[in-house]
Amino acid sequence: MSAEAAVFYLFAAITVLSGAVVVLARSLIYSAFALLFTFFGVAGLYVLLGADFLAATQLLIYVGGILVLLLFGVMLTHKLYDLDLRSEVTQFVPGVIVAAGLALILASPVTWPVDLRGLVFRTQWLAGAGRPPAPTTSDIGQLFMGAYLLPFEAASILLLVALMGAAMIVRRRKDA
Amino acid sequence: MTPALHHYLAVSAVLFSLGMLGILTRRNAVNVLMGVELVLNSANLNLVAFSRFGSGNLQGQLFAVFVIVIAAAEVAVALAIVLTLYRLRRTPNLDEADILRG
Numbered sequence: 001m002s003a004e005a006a007v008f009y010l011f012a013a014i015t016v017l018s019g020a021v022v023v024l025a026r027s028l029i030y031s032a033f034a035l036l037f038t039f040f041g042v043a044g045l046y047v048l049l050g051a052d053f054l055a056a057t058q059l060l061i062y063v064g065g066i067l068v069l070l071l072f073g074v075m076l077t078h079k080l081y082d083l084d085l086r087s088e089v090t091q092f093v094p095g096v097i098v099a100a101g102l103a104l105i106l107a108s109p110v111t112w113p114v115d116l117r118g119l120v121f122r123t124q125w126l127a128g129a130g131r132p133p134a135p136t137t138s139d140i141g142q143l144f145m146g147a148y149l150l151p152f153e154a155a156s157i158l159l160l161v162a163l164m165g166a167a168m169i170v171r172r173r174k175d176a
Numbered sequence: 177m178t179p180a181l182h183h184y185l186a187v188s189a190v191l192f193s194l195g196m197l198g199i200l201t202r203r204n205a206v207n208v209l210m211g212v213e214l215v216l217n218s219a220n221l222n223l224v225a226f227s228r229f230g231s232g233n234l235q236g237q238l239f240a241v242f243v244i245v246i247a248a249a250e251v252a253v254a255l256a257i258v259l260t261l262y263r264l265r266r267t268p269n270l271d272e273a274d275i276l277r278g
Contacts, residue, residue, distance in 0.1 A: 008179040019191050022210050023198040035210050038191075038216050042217050045184065049228040051237050058220075061244050066213065073206045073255045073261040077268035085206040090271065095200035103193035120185040127181065128231040139234055140241070148238055150244045155245045162249035166256035 013039030050133035184225035189217035204268040205258045
């Protein structure tokens with residue numbers, strides 16, 4: 001097993017196991033901190049895939065922004081003396097059946113006694129030349145300021161509108 | 177053996193299923209949002225993997241950046257809605273948000 005494979009399995013294990021903790025943990029705080037490790041594992045997989053800029057973005061925005069925002073959400077929707085932040089589970093058995101069925105259809109590794117592999121392993125993916133690992137930041141910047149300028153500007157407007165909308169929704173009305 | 181495309185796709189598929197399990201089974205709205213984040217991350221992983229092993233251009237990574245932007249906007253607005261719901265009903269649970277039910 002090469003070093004790359006070892007690192008891949010390490011990050012894949014971190015991602016999947018902490019993702020399972022996010023979904024199955026009883027406490028909201030445990031879920032939020034397991035989500036930190038999931039984001040970290042996905043960032044590691046990005047590095048393995050040669051996406052250095054995206055890995056840094058993942059850590060900055062997801063861990064630094066979205067996760068902190070979710071923690072604020074946890075804190076603000078419970079009373080401060082609420083020590084055990086429990087999150088109840090509803091319709092657990094049907095949910096597990098649907099999710100496990102989907103996972104098996106997509107990525108079942110079974111090959112024996114009958115070939116029951118999932119779609120991911122069964123499909124003959126159109127493999128191209130691929131991109132050798134190289135720094136991406138400069139190229140991504142060129143694309144954003146060139147061919148993808150319109151979506152880039154639209155994204156900035158979307159962020160502005162989302163910011164104003166969020167502030168507008170949580171505003172306390174005087175007459176309420 | 178170096179990890180190939182289908183290895184990453186398998187991780188992404190498992191992550192997607194876990195996120196969907198969270199969306200389907202949790203009552204707490206913030207926890208459902210965490211499930212949505214898992215789903216978006218798995219989609220991102222797919223995009224980056226195809227960018228690496230596919231035709232070799234950077235469009236997949238650009239799409240992933242846009243997905244991260246959408247995720248940030250989505251979380252901000254969704255948390256605003258959850259906070260308003262909490263102020264209104266004193267509960268973060270989604271199944272108790274039935275004000276619009278006739």
